Amino acid sequence: MMKNILVTGGLGYIGSHTVVALHEAGFNPIIVDNCSNSSPLFLDRIAKIIGRAPLFYPVDVCDKKSLNEVFNSHEIQGVIHFAAFKSVGDSVKEPLKYYRNNINSLLTLLEVMNRHPTSTIIFSSSCSLYGDAKEQPVKETTPLEKSQSPYAHTKLVCEEILTATCFSEPQLNAISLRYFNPIGAHQSTIIGEAPIGVPSNLIPFLTQSVAGIRGPLTVHGSDYDTPDGTCIRDYIHVVDLAAAHVIALKRLLAKENETNYELFNIGTGKGYSVLECIKTFEEVNGIKVNYTMGPRREGDVVKVWADTTKANELLGWQATFDLKEMLRIAWQWQLSGNL
Ligand code: WQD
Numbered sequence: 001m002m003k004n005i006l007v008t009g010g011l012g013y014i015g016s017h018t019v020v021a022l023h024e025a026g027f028n029p030i031i032v033d034n035c036s037n038s039s040p041l042f043l044d045r046i047a048k049i050i051g052r053a054p055l056f057y058p059v060d061v062c063d064k065k066s067l068n069e070v071f072n073s074h075e076i077q078g079v080i081h082f083a084a085f086k087s088v089g090d091s092v093k094e095p096l097k098y099y100r101n102n103i104n105s106l107l108t109l110l111e112v113m114n115r116h117p118t119s120t121i122i123f124s125s126s127c128s129l130y131g132d133a134k135e136q137p138v139k140e141t142t143p144l145e146k147s148q149s150p151y152a153h154t155k156l157v158c159e160e161i162l163t164a165t166c167f168s169e170p171q172l173n174a175i176s177l178r179y180f181n182p183i184g185a186h187q188s189t190i191i192g193e194a195p196i197g198v199p200s201n202l203i204p205f206l207t208q209s210v211a212g213i214r215g216p217l218t219v220h221g222s223d224y225d226t227p228d229g230t231c232i233r234d235y236i237h238v239v240d241l242a243a244a245h246v247i248a249l250k251r252l253l254a255k256e257n258e259t260n261y262e263l264f265n266i267g268t269g270k271g272y273s274v275l276e277c278i279k280t281f282e283e284v285n286g287i288k289v290n291y292t293m294g295p296r297r298e299g300d301v302v303k304v305w306a307d308t309t310k311a312n313e314l315l316g317w318q319a320t321f322d323l324k325e326m327l328r329i330a331w332q333w334q335l336s337g338n339l
Contacts, residue, residue: 002028004074005249006118008061008109009082010054011038013193014124014182016046017242018080020191023050025246030074032067033083034060037196045191045338061105064112071116078120078249081109084154087200088128088299091151102154103161110165113172120252122245125159125176127234127267127304128152136271137234137307140178140263149299159263166261173260175248180234180267180306182241184326185333192333193238202274203235203327206281207334210289217289219274221296224303230274232303234267237321237329241266247317258314267306268319281327 005022009015010031015038022029031043031054040058047053055074059066061083070076084102085091091098106123113121129152130138131145147153162174183203185192198214199205208214222229244266251257272280278289311317333339 002026003077003253004028004030006030006032006070006076006079007082008032008079008105009038009084011035011040011042011056012082014179014238014241015082016042016191017186017238018082018245019046019054020049020186021242021246023054027249029054030070030076031056032059032061032070034058037085039194042191048190049186049188062101062108064108067108067112068115071112071118076116076118078122078253079109079113079118080122080245080249081106082124084124086151088149088151089200089297091149091154092299095150098150098154103157106158106161110161114169119171119173120249121172121174122248122252123158123162123174123176125178125263126152126155127178127180127265127306128301129156129159129178130301130304132301133304136303137269137305138265139307140265140310148301151299163261170260173252173255173257175252175257176263177244177248177266178263179241180236180265180304182238183235184237184239184321184329186239187329189329189333189336190338192338194339202277203330206278206289207330210287210331211334217278217291218294219291220294220300222293224296226273226303228273228275231300232271232273232305234269234271234305235277235323235326236267236319237326240319240321244311244315244317247315251315264311264315265306265308266311266317267308268322269306269308270323271303271305272323277323277327280323281331284324284328285331
């Protein structure tokens with residue numbers, strides 16, 4: 001029997017790629033998504049790749065009654081919880097919206113799981129919770145500095161909720177994956193990042209700018225304490241990231257986890273500045289990026305990249321794509337007309 005895996009936010013950017021990876025690994029993904037920042041059209045896109053449309057419930061994870069009905073309707077062996085708001089900048093402007101949605105959705109999910117036999121959950125965490133860390137690359141044990149945005153703080157609070165719940169409920173098995181900066185698209189270019197409105201993340205803005213949909217890219221800050229003055233991030237291919245979820249899920253289902261709550265950094269281990277990304281994009285795609293230097297953006301950390309030793313050794317997971325490959329497919333996705 002194929003195992004049913006509930007994927008909240010399964011029509012979103014990382015969610016849709018993970019649904020494809022789950023299907024390929026022999027799982028039966030069931031999607032729950034309220035489409036607040038995703039499109040129901042992605043169901044057909046996923047179907048085009050995997051040859052069938054997965055089950056989809058247009059449900060808000062904060063809606064306990066409806067979520068409970070989904071759990072009543074299926075025997076769910078595991079949950080991957082993506083559904084959340086994810087813009088650092090928006091969270092500074094609308095903190096209550098972020099706290100309400102991101103924390104409430106996890107609480108609701110854990111309460112509903114508690115009423116059912118499902119005890120396996122993977123949580124979407126973020127490198128942003130390291131804040132301006134004192135050491136780079138950051139390890140899972142690196143002390144967390146002050147959150148630079150409400151978004152980052154919601155991820156920190158959610159991790160603490162999981163820590164406390166796993167302590168009090170030994171039957172619960174959870175893994176938080178701390179993603180670095182996901183970019184790129186599926187090799188088919190049938191799915192990829194499809195932001196609604198003006199993109200706030202670097203690569204979608206950059207590709208839309210180059211495509212002429214937006215004006216010049218603004219580099220947010222050029223006076224940071226980094227070699228070229230721009231922020232440094234660890235960009236990870238969304239397909240590598242999706243694969244990490246499948247591996248983490250298998251670890252939990254096989255009860256190979258060492259404790260009932262584990263954390264892993266999921267990045268490449270390499271940091272690139274904003275200017276390096278622009279330069280690499282121009283080189284690999286043979287096209288100019290029109291950009292200007294602007295002021296710093298509220299909520300940004302200066303630099304962060306991952307020490308991935310723990311994920312490499314315990315999960316046996318490793319990033320396989322480099323920045324060039326990620327920026328090549330990001331541009332192909334923009335050109336595909338599938339956005
Ligand atoms: C990357 C760099 C910007 C836009 C956050 C979360 C992370 C993940 C991705 C959800 C920064 C600079 C950006 C632009 C720019 N979660 N930039 N001009 O904020 O590092 O990461 O989003 O999406 O968990 O922490 O990602 O892509 O917004 O920014 O110069 O128009 O690009 O200042 O240095 P971020 P990002």
